[in-house]
Amino acid sequence: MPARHRPRHVARRDPRAHWVLFALGLVVLLAGLAFDGYARGGGGGSGRPGVVTEAATPLGGPFLRADRGGLVSRSLPARTVALTFDDGPDPRWTPQVLDVLRRHGVPGTFFAVGSRVDAEPELARRIVAEGHDLGSHTFTHADLGAAATWRRRLELTLTRNAIAGATGGQAPLFRPPYSSRPGDVSADDLSALRDATAQGQTAVLADLDTNDWQRPGVDAIVRAGLPAGDAGTVLLLHDGGGDRSQTVAALDQLIPMLQGRGYRFTTVSAALGVPAPAASAGDRIRGTALRWFQGLGGVLSAVMTWLLVVALVLGVARLAFQAGCAWWHARRRRPSERGVWSPVSVIVPAYNEAANIRATVLSLVGGAHPSVEVIVVDDGSTDGTADIVARLGLPGVRVVRQRNAGKPAALNTGIAAARADLLVLVDGDTVFQPDTVHRLVQPFADPRVGAVSGNAKVANRSRWLGRWQHLEYVIGFNLDRRMYAVLRCMPTIPGAVGAFRRAALRDVGGVPGDTLAEDTDLTMALHRAGWEVAYAPRAVAWTEAPATLRQLWRQRYRWGYGTMQAMWKHRAALTERGRLGRRALPYLAVFQVLLPLTAPAVDVFAVYGLLFLPTAKLALGWLLLLTLQAATAAFALRLDGESLRPLWTLPFQQILYRQVMYLVVVQAAVTALLGTRLRWHRMTRTGAAAALGPEVSAGQPPR
Structure with a gap:
């Protein structure tokens, strides 16, 4: 067939399969970038700045489990302290917190953000290897009280998988971000707690909030962390989410003071008798794949930013x-x-x-x-x-x-x-x-x-x-x-x-x-x-x-x-x-x-x-x-x-x-x-x- 400007070679059909590969590549790129953006969406802290919420019916203790009749709460026995840390693991501050705990010979309970577990799996393994609890703090530090039901389940599932992939163990303990004491739980927070405990997790709130995330000063953190009388206390601190130098310094003073008053230290799992069992092979595989995909998303984000x-x-x-x-x-x-x-x-x-x-x-x-x-x-x-x-x-x-x-x-x-x-x-x-x-x-x-x-x-x-x-x-x-x-x-x-x-x-x-x-x-x-x-x-x-x-x-x-x-x-x-x-x-x-x-x-x-x-x-x-x-x-x-x-x-x-x-x-x-x-x-x-x-x-x- 004659054609204007026809080359000497006979044309074959234009390639088509490359468009499928091209579209698939763009979908993978967008998925990786989107997941990286989702994983980076976390904040930090134990309060909602500038937000005042109406409290729901006060709960009796900081430990919440699902029961046929609803939520059942428990508290620590007298003269018992559970040191809990939110928002980690952080490559700078979590090792310093662990060093202080090891120096004083006391255990802690770390509520980790799932995306940060994927970013710092070695720290997650160190936490478990040194005898501490590792619980869930959602995947992106999301406010579950304001999230839809599907988002709540996604946050908890991803975090469980992340911990399973990093440590090989399950995460039966859970703390919602922006939470504090049982008496401050709003109606939306209570709904989120019910969803979490319905999935078999134990929710952990706090008896005392040191507000260390606001960096009020070492002395203020120490004063806020001292229990009244002989009450058992779940103490809320942070090992990630920002500058935690005051927390590390306060912890080094607070532990000896509590030990001097006759308090003993425990992990939440030991206090409740709920040790973390080994994760299933499927959970470990999903967790490892999740970590790789998050890492891929981070690389893609960095490359695309430079590009x-x-x-x-x-x-x-x-x-x-x-x-x-x-x-x-x-x-x-x-x-x-x-x-x-x-x-x-x-x-x-x-x-x-x-x-x-x-x-x-x-x-x-x-x-x-x-x-x-x-x-x-x-x-x-x-x-x-x-x-x-x-x-x-x-x-x-x-x-x-x-x-x-x-x-x-x-x-x-x-x-x-x-x-x-x-x-x-x-x-x-x-x-x-x-x-x-x-x-x-x-x-x-x-x-x-x-x-x-x-x-x-x-x-x-x-x-x-x-x-x-x-x-x-x-x-x-x-x-x-x-x-x-x-x-x-x-x-x-x-x-x-x-x-x-x-x-x-x-x-x-x-x-x-x-x-x-x-x-x-x-x-x-x-x-x-x-x-x-x-x-x-x-x-x-x-x-x-x-x-x-x-x-x-x-x-x-x-x-x-x-x-x-x-x-x-x-x-x-x-x-x-x-x-x-x-x-x-x-x-x-x-x-x-x-x-x-x-x-x-x-x-x-x-x-x-x-x-x-x-x-x-x-x-x-x-x-x-x-x-x-x-x-x-x-x-x-x-x-x-x-x-x-x-x-x-x-x-x-x-x-x-x-x-x-x-x-x-x-x-x-x-x-x-x-x-x-x-x-x-x-x-x-x-x-x-x-x-x-x-x-x-x-x-x-x-x-």
């Missing part, structure tokens, strides 16, 4: 550098536009371009530059393209017919037939302004210049997709071209509007046909042959952009794949003396391949941020970045003499259009890695460029 920082820094630096180069390019002295009046041959390769070919040819004749011949190479069209041109009967316009052989072959046919030494190559869907040819060839006044890029603009911009492509052409492509022109490393002359010296084309063997981006391939070859490539921003050509998402995907897929082909083909430039390898190829590799490939992961991280990071800060950061992009876009539009009205669509372009462009790069990269040959995806023409004929002749931009 986001690098992407933002590179993106902002790119915008600033582009704008600076564009400003310099716009203000530097230009060669006189009266300098080059040599004859020009315009070559138009055409395959089934009936919708636009008449307007294209008419825009090329009768312009500001004298002595222009137009050669339309009909590449086996089946829609009467050649006949349309022939019927025009224009002087200086020739039609060359050939069997379908692809765009590079058509261009080379036209080059061979051309009479002039300055050649302008034009796509068959492009409309020139009257002065475009003349402005395009002016840089040839410098004999070092072998090729010139013109300024391609989107003709069909009345709909959203067209506006987004218009912004992309002006902000992305043309700002890049100005930057490349300043750095003298232009990697691509667009097929829609470019000019070449015949001598330069002869040096590189004509237009190459072994990649799908013959324009990039040719431009890179010219650089390696020692020719300069210039940019003529006032040489404007209007081209028809894809009108549907499917057509856009196919076009950009080919562009992305062809650009990667050209980069690989000219990779030797990296070791050669020249600006292509030192400037253009690294830039393309970073900003056209690597960053777009990582962009979907960065977007997943943004979803994670919406769920777990401060919304106000995230929104402010996004607005600042969007403002910077809008300012750059306004500058680029002004440079190109364009209206600022399309700027209002920029936020939507960033949210919707950008994702499609990134996915195209993913598809192209996978295709290239798998070695799949891609066929030329031809775009269906609608005649949008042809409709510009009268406006272009009058020098007006499209509406």
Whole structure:
């Protein structure tokens, strides 16, 4: 089947399985990040700051178990103290607390946050190995009184699994976060306690709360920890959740004082006669898997944070550098536009371009530059393209017919037939302004210049997709071209509007046909042959952009794949003396391949941020970045003499259009890695460029 610009190899079907793997990878990434964000959601302390709750029916003692008649409470016997510690294990403070307990020979009961057990499994094992109790304090230090039933069960189950995976034992003891004395339990807290004890756990509150989490001072903590009279006491302290230096110091004073008053120390399990049995194999396996997954989430979070920082820094630096180069390019002295009046041959390769070919040819004749011949190479069209041109009967316009052989072959046919030494190559869907040819060839006044890029603009911009492509052409492509022109490393002359010296084309063997981006391939070859490539921003050509998402995907897929082909083909430039390898190829590799490939992961991280990071800060950061992009876009539009009205669509372009462009790069990269040959995806023409004929002749931009 004939196809415009068809490569020599037969195309196989595009790879599909990679999209399943890609989607699965993003799901795993989001799941890992979400779990890491969930695990990091814990706080600390034994009170709800600024919240006053109504107490429920007072409970008799700090130990609560489920019974047929409801909750049954118990207390410690007289002159007995159970030291309990919440919010650990903490890599700094828990070892210091353990050292104090060991030095004084007393046991303790540690109510651990499950996510911190996963982060510090060695400390959890040390707690158990030294004879202390290890109980549950939920997985994320969640306020169970305010949580839904499913969240309560999830918190308790995850924590039991975490402790089982770390220590091999069960966790029959449980203390709800933000809890204190039995008389302060609210109705919501009581509901949570009933849920926990219904799962077979023993809830442990406190007789005395030292409020050490508020860091009131060592003396205040010691005073708060002294029981009244001979009462048995469950004492609430903390070994995690913040700076616990005062707790450690107070503990070193409090234990001898209590021992001096005749108090004995016990663990909660010993006092209640509920030792922790060994966990089942299933619980240990689930706990180990949970710890690994949490660790994976932490690694992913760290990697994505750095990736986001690098992407933002590179993106902002790119915008600033582009704008600076564009400003310099716009203000530097230009060669006189009266300098080059040599004859020009315009070559138009055409395959089934009936919708636009008449307007294209008419825009090329009768312009500001004298002595222009137009050669339309009909590449086996089946829609009467050649006949349309022939019927025009224009002087200086020739039609060359050939069997379908692809765009590079058509261009080379036209080059061979051309009479002039300055050649302008034009796509068959492009409309020139009257002065475009003349402005395009002016840089040839410098004999070092072998090729010139013109300024391609989107003709069909009345709909959203067209506006987004218009912004992309002006902000992305043309700002890049100005930057490349300043750095003298232009990697691509667009097929829609470019000019070449015949001598330069002869040096590189004509237009190459072994990649799908013959324009990039040719431009890179010219650089390696020692020719300069210039940019003529006032040489404007209007081209028809894809009108549907499917057509856009196919076009950009080919562009992305062809650009990667050209980069690989000219990779030797990296070791050669020249600006292509030192400037253009690294830039393309970073900003056209690597960053777009990582962009979907960065977007997943943004979803994670919406769920777990401060919304106000995230929104402010996004607005600042969007403002910077809008300012750059306004500058680029002004440079190109364009209206600022399309700027209002920029936020939507960033949210919707950008994702499609990134996915195209993913598809192209996978295709290239798998070695799949891609066929030329031809775009269906609608005649949008042809409709510009009268406006272009009058020098007006499209509406």
